[in-house]
Amino acid sequence: MQAALKIAFASSDRLQVNQHFGTATAFAIYAVTPEKSRFAEAIVFSEYEQDGNEDKLQAKIHALQGCAAVYSQAVGASAIGQLRNAGIEPVKVAASSDIQQLLAQLHDDLQQPRGWLQRALSQLDNTTTDHATNRFDQMEAQGWSE
Secondary structure (H helix, E strand, O other), X not given: OOOOEEEEEEOOOOOEEOOEOOOOOEEEEEEEOOOOEEEEEEEEOOHHHHOOOOOHHHHHHHHOOOEEEEEEXXXXXXHHXXXXXXXXXXXXXXXOEXXXXXXXXXXXXXOOOXXXXXXXXXXXXXXXXXXXXXXXXXXXXOOOOO
């Protein structure tokens, strides 16, 4: 699979977006390209990490590092700012939105990306290019040549 965007969905069942970002007990993470998507991982939070935990937003944002966006049925103003500062676009969708339908829409949107998707792809391209450049620089420093 070519370089893919990581997209998170606030979901307790991995089928529908059925949770508010701040109180989400789980996220389903997908790797998405214009052609396809695949389930990458699930992130689950314990009750201890939820109830009365003042840092629960930071824990969730930290867990979602590397994701381009997080889909949820609601997200508070404070969380929106913190997510965007972390480079994660908050996307609000209707309760019980089907994840597979949202992925299909993402595939369509990736054909001519605009807005946050265009920014995320640009960031992904820069990261991929930087990683490849660094890898080749390291190989050359070790004596590799063409």
